[in-house]
Every structure is written in C-alpha cells, then in structure tokens.
Amino acid sequence: MPLEAVKSVMNRFVEFINTADEGLGREVISPDAAFHAPSHPEPLRGPEGYMEVIGMMRSGFPDVQWTLEEMIGEGDTVAARFTMRGTHAGEFFGIPASGNRVSVQAMNFYYLADGRIVGERGQPDLLGVMQQIGAVPAP
Template sequence: MPPEPVESVMNRFVEFINTANEDLAREVISPDAVFHAPSHPKPLRGPEGYMEVIGMMRSGLPDVQWTLEEMVREGDTGAARFTMRGTHEGEFFGIPASGNKVSVQAMNFYYLAHGRIVGERGQPDLLGVMQQIGAVPAP
C-alpha cells in the first residue's frame, strides 16, 4: 500500500494539533520524529515530544486552534503557513492569564517519510503572542 499523500497527512496533523488526540499523534508522527520548537532549547522527539508542545500551548491558551492557510510541497517536504488563535486563560511563558484573544501566524517546515511526519522546524510568531497577551509592548 503506498504512503498517504502529503496533503492527507497534513490534514490529519491539523486535526491532531486541534484536538490533542494522542491516537492521531501516533498515526501521523513517526516514533523517531525530531521537532525543533523555539520554546524548547533541545529537539523534541516522537509523538510524546509533540504532545509536550501541545500541552504547553494548551496550558496557556486552552482553546488554541490552528488553521492551515496554505502549503507548498516538494516531494516529501512541505512548507505550511498557519494562523493560530486562542484565548490567554492560563500562565504562558510565566505570564499570568490576561483573558486576551490571540491571533498570530506560524511558518513551519515538515519532513515526511512513509506517510508520517519525521521532522518539523516551527517558527510561530511568539513575539506577536507576547505582545497580544500584554507581556511585551507593541510598537
């Protein structure tokens, strides 16, 4: 059976990050996957590593949702632009809940093999998030 197309894997991945469903995580993320997130100094690994990132996001923005706005792919590599929206209802990077709504962009690169994600380099607009929750003054 051939691997799923990149678009199908990415649609399932978006479903995973919006639901934090661990079964979906294991379906779309390779156990050997390596993730580079600006929130963590060292790479995270496998579905468990990604669940850690999702847990960190949901602890501060419990209603966080990602929308895949566009994707460009070449072979088994995809560049994706997301909009991330949520409400700052819990501590986030040490900043107490503000109740502020957040909406920022993220640009990520995904690497796939055998129908699963094996790597990601994510660049969410953390400065935008920090400005919108009141931790950093906006220009």
C-alpha cells in the first residue's frame, strides 16, 4: 500500500478506537482480522473482536483515549507507538475503580491488506497500568 493510504487507514483506526464506532470499525478492520491481545489466550476476530477489547478497556476507563505518537511502515506492516490515557473509574482485571488517571504506552504491529487491518499484535504496558491504578506497587 502507498504510504498515504497506510496513514489514512491508521488515522481512521485511531478514530475508531477512540469513538468505539462499530460502523467505522467495519470500514477499517477486515472481517477475517486476527488480533493477538495479552488479555486473551486466543486471537480475537474481526471488528467484533476488537469491540470486545474496546469494551473491556472502556469498562475500566470510560474516558480512555489513544494517541498515535509515531508509526513506521514497511510494505503492508506498520509498527505504531500509542499513548493511552484514561481515568480508572470501573473495574479492570478485577481491580475496583481507584479514580486514578493513567498514561501508558503501547507498541503494536499492524498488518494491512486491501486498505484494511487484517491483524494486530499488541503490547500495551499492562504493568504500568496496574501500578498507576494501585494494584501493583511502583518501584
């Protein structure tokens, strides 16, 4: 894919994860996409699978927002660094709401085909999240 097309897909993807707009999700994510998330032992599939991840995040952090800080592409593969910010206002991985604001990084790889995301391998800083919500002591 040309660089401008890759940027467009990624910008629309960020809009999708920040709004949880299911229609937008179907636009930018292939129905056959596989998402490998550390929170799930098996890959999640398609836009519905990604909505599951967004739902999990929004249940713990209703105001969660992601900022795409940088991305590097080679062919149809994109490496992206995000900052996730939100307020721990609901249960997250069994930890009751703390009211703490969090700001953590994530490094993800995206695989694109035909103008859509067909795969993702995500590595969010879950340790940083758990430290910032008070579930794990900070060093």
